[in-house]
Amino acid sequence: MTSDKTLAAAGLILIYATAIGFTDNFVRLIAADAGLWQFHAIRTVMALTMLVGLVSILKLRLRPKSWKAVAGRSAIHGTAMLIYFGALAFLPVAIVAAGLFTAPIFVLLISRFAFGQTIGPVRIAAVAVGFLGVVLVLGPEALSNASLAAILPVAAGAMYAIGNIATRQWCAQESAGTLLAGFFTALGIFGLIGMAVLFAFPLEVPPGTDGFVVRGPVIPTAEFWIWTFVQAAGSLLGVGMMIRAYQIADAGRVSVLEYVILPASAFWSWVIWDEVLEWEAWVGMALIVAAGVMIALRAQTQAVLPRGPAGDAV
Numbered sequence: 001m002t003s004d005k006t007l008a009a010a011g012l013i014l015i016y017a018t019a020i021g022f023t024d025n026f027v028r029l030i031a032a033d034a035g036l037w038q039f040h041a042i043r044t045v046m047a048l049t050m051l052v053g054l055v056s057i058l059k060l061r062l063r064p065k066s067w068k069a070v071a072g073r074s075a076i077h078g079t080a081m082l083i084y085f086g087a088l089a090f091l092p093v094a095i096v097a098a099g100l101f102t103a104p105i106f107v108l109l110i111s112r113f114a115f116g117q118t119i120g121p122v123r124i125a126a127v128a129v130g131f132l133g134v135v136l137v138l139g140p141e142a143l144s145n146a147s148l149a150a151i152l153p154v155a156a157g158a159m160y161a162i163g164n165i166a167t168r169q170w171c172a173q174e175s176a177g178t179l180l181a182g183f184f185t186a187l188g189i190f191g192l193i194g195m196a197v198l199f200a201f202p203l204e205v206p207p208g209t210d211g212f213v214v215r216g217p218v219i220p221t222a223e224f225w226i227w228t229f230v231q232a233a234g235s236l237l238g239v240g241m242m243i244r245a246y247q248i249a250d251a252g253r254v255s256v257l258e259y260v261i262l263p264a265s266a267f268w269s270w271v272i273w274d275e276v277l278e279w280e281a282w283v284g285m286a287l288i289v290a291a292g293v294m295i296a297l298r299a300q301t302q303a304v305l306p307r308g309p310a311g312d313a314v
Contacts, residue, residue, distance in 0.1 A: 003174045009249035013257040016232025016241040019265035023234030024226045025272050031089035032208050033224045035215030036082070039231075044188025046232035051181060054236075060177035069170035070182040076166055078186030080159035089151035089212040092275050094266035098137045098285050099153020101259060104295045105130040106161030122298050130291030136284030163254070176243040180236075183242045259289045 030039050054060060064070040087096045105127050109118040119127075136148045168295075171179060198216030205211035220228075245254050262285045269275040 004275050005260055006247045009119050009245040009254050010257050011222070012248075013254065014211060015259060016238040016245070017243070017258075017264040018260040019220040019238040021093060021097075021235045021261055021268045022137060023231050023238075024088055024097075024265065025268045027085060027088040027229040028209055030224055030231070031212035033221045034218055035171075035195070035198065036086055036089075036213050037191045037198065038215075038217050038220070039085070039191070039224075039228060040082070040187045040190030041195060043228050043232045044184045044191065045237075046117055046229055047184045047236055048181065048230065050187070050236055051184070055177070057142055061175040062177050062181045065173050066170070067165075069221065070174060070178060071186075073163060073166040073171050073179070074182035074186035076159060077163035077183050078153065078190055080156050080163055080181075081187060082190055082284065083121045083152055086213050088155065089209040091153065091181030092266075092269050092277065093211070094262055094269060094277060095137055095158070095281065096153045097261055097265045098159050098281075098288055099134070099155075101262065101288055101292060102130060102134055102157035102161055103161040103164060104292050106257070108295065111164060119299070123295055126291040126294035126298070129287050129294070133284040133291060136280045137286040138284075139278070139280060141308065170314075176247075180239060180243070253296075256293050258290055262289065 018263070024093060027039075051062075055062060084096060084100055087099070108119055110124055112119050134154060138153070167179070196218045198214065202216050203214045205215045241256070245257070266277055266282075266285075269277075
């Protein structure tokens with residue numbers, strides 16, 4: 001029975017990776033016409049409208065048990081996604097996704113230095129392997145002048161890791177629907193704040209995707225509406241599939257399966273934009289995947305041991 005559920009979870013994760021890898025490749029089209037903040041504000045309205053429409057069909061519970069905990073977790077994960085989508089305007093999706101998937105490494109480091117948890121040699125090695133992978137993925141730019149574009153994906157991974165810890169520590173009793181609604185709401189609020197600030201204090205906006213982060217509210221183009229809707233629908237579908245996968249199969253196995261989004265993103269970048277990653281990036285992504293697998297398998301081993309520390313699971 002377990003193998004059947006794992007196989008079903010793998011199928012759900014494949015749908016998640018395919019949907020997210022496809023839709024995220026079109027953020028650059030949105031970035032050419034509008035701003036990051038307007039994108040998030042409008043996408044939130046679209047996503048929450050669809051989510052509310054699914055409440056009765058899927059029997060979702062959206063009301064939080066702890067408003068404070070959900071708000072805090074949503075703000076952290078929302079910040080991670082602001083950084084993630086900001087980076088998508090400048091970098092290939094696979095590169096940005098690789099930065100986001102450094103989250104398990106940051107979870108270990110935060111658990112060790114913030115909570116005093118002991119990490120063994122296997123997971124120390126995983127951190128070292130993952131760090132080497134990050135350096136290879138980001139390329140010489142990260143080693144030379146550490147530009148903002150190179151640092152953004154890793155910053156997103158760090159914030160996502162903090163959000164994952166908050167999910168476990170603060171929101172263990174919350175439903176998936178509640179966390180999904182909180183996530184989109186936080187991004188929508190950030191979007192409205194950013195639009196208001198840039199409307200009141202407009203900045204000089206470079207043309208095209210270079211102006212994505214500093215562009216205030218504009219009259220959206222038809223292309224913006226189309227691809228923002230695709231983004232909203234794709235996010236709901238993808239995250240919904242991912243949540244369902246975690247519900248029906250072992251979390252350690254599912255977290256390893258999630259790494260399929262890296263080759264999926266690279267595949268769509270090649271199909272849509274004819275972008276081909278350098279061999280260093282492929283090796284780096286492989287090392288990041290290896291680090292995640294080491295962490296997940298070690299956490300799974302710890303979970304089956306008597307009196308194992310529940311907080312060790314990534």
